[in-house]
Amino acid sequence: MYSFSNEQFNRFFQFLKTLDCYNKTQAGMIEELTNFRNNPNRQIASFVCQNTKEPLTYRAPYIRILYVLRGSINIWIDRKELQYEAGCLVLANEWTVVEYEELEEGTTVLSFYFKKEYFNDSLLAQFAEEPIIYRFFVESIKETEENSYYFIYQFSANDDIHAYTLLLLKQIVKMRYFNNKVTKSAFVLLVVEISQLSDKGLCVKDSNLSSGVLVEEILAHIETHLTTVSLAETAEKFHFHPNYLSAFIKKQTSKNFSDWVIHYRLHYAEKYLCQTDLPIQTIIEEIGYQDKAFFFKLFKEHYQTTPGKYRKLQQHKTSE
Template sequence: MNGDELRSFLLTNNTKQATEWDAIKKAFNPETVEINGEQVYVFDMIFDLTVTPIEDPIGISQQLPTAYVPMHIHHYIELIYVYQGQCTIVMQNGKMTISEGEIIIIDKRTPHAVEGISESDIVIDIKLKHDYLSSSFLSRFTHKSIISQFLVDSLINNRRVNNYLHFPFENRSNIAGIMEHIMCEYFEKDFCSADMINSYLFILFTELIRHSNNSNSIKPVDTKQDDIVLEFLKYIEDHYKDCSLTKMASHYNYHPNYASSVLKKATGKSFKDLLQIQRLNKAALYLTNSDLPVAEIAEKVGYTSLSFFYKKFNDIFLQTPKEYRENKL
């Protein structure tokens, strides 16, 4: 299936008659639970009587214009993507309209419903059995960058507070192409389609993290403070070899104590800790991508004492530089 075939497939689907809500209730007999004083249904399936509850790592379906499902929750994370047009997401604290190219990720056990889909709107629903927004999964993105680690932590904290993440991408963003590939593989499965989908999902969440600091919907309330933190982290990444707190603070016309406090509050780490992490991450890259001697690598990343470099490297990676290089071969 290619992009044109996918569009034709989705347009044809949109003309189908959805299963009536009474039939869904009768077939699945969903239980209800009370959340924040409201009774909501519990569903871990696609709302189509021809589809069984999710057995694969993901389940993808199309929200039909004629479908109706009241407030409900899932035990899985749900990703809603507007392929064309728009739709309205109903949450317990209000409504949100998302438009073409945008994504909303709704956390587990978060009451919600989808409404306002017309015949010209195409809305895609993806239920994720694996938690692609867990700390353990997202740590795969952060191995060599203190900035990406900060963005991931911000993403996780925002999800924890709001129970959803909204990514207001435009339809011409990279997200559209990634989502198209995922749907093509899912709706017309071929050899290794499951592996392809998992790979595209990794790319998708990488793209979400890359753009998370550009989205007003997922920024912390103190946007100015967040921008300052990113500037500090960028400075450390760019000047890790000879960086100092005094130099960095002076570069931005701040007092060193203020810069130190901002970094500690935002990241939970001191300036020295962040500098060590960045230097050691660079050293790890040299170890895996060059034949340079360890002593030369230590010097290149800003260490004057080889024994101190060995100690700090072992503290972070729990192995010597030599062991790290051998294990990565």
């Protein structure tokens, strides 16, 4: 864990002031965001507000991250009033109304803004193992209706989140807000760290993320982890209670978790029987079963014959 001394912190902000990302007024933020909107070459922007003497109520129709570096703020998210201190991080989509005011001298708020085109497939792929964050960005990019999605975290000011936000800020302003690989790498580091600390930091979640996108992710996870998949492991990965996860899948697909595991395992068993000469015992192990008798019972219930007879029948059909 890395922490900044006051001397390092002050030197850092002196550097930022030379790069024109430092604001004290709402008018200044509106001007910067107008420049950002009108420049087609810019996909990401970052600004620092410190010692503003007024509530900041400007609209920013972008995917946003706000982070309180110092001090404390009153924040209104979709008109809900909350109070947070240094270490607070807000992740919001373009439809979320975010307003705030500083509560004490020296309060410093860092904000990042992203146009949708910033999130190309290669960048999103790097978040695939962070399911909640991944779904947030995917839905924020695809959403056409005016649905507000946001997450509010309260991290410790000593967490690595603090260092990663400053790293991303420095990289963005150093590159004069233009996109490059190092900037995206810094962004990925920040997002992964947010995800890793979610269990202890997530305070408020107001997200109606598409159930369809979520269930597709869950089914893909089941299919690609057939030999080791379990309800408990999958529930933990996707942040559900195990009982609720199975009920959620059934509501969306009419099959519960166990039904889908059986479906995929039998599907792959059928493919192995038809397309390979693997021994049946090997196939059983490849799809995640240990009990041969149990597998034979399931297979016969679904295909009305034994695996050996099914293989011979398919071989006979292809030879005709």
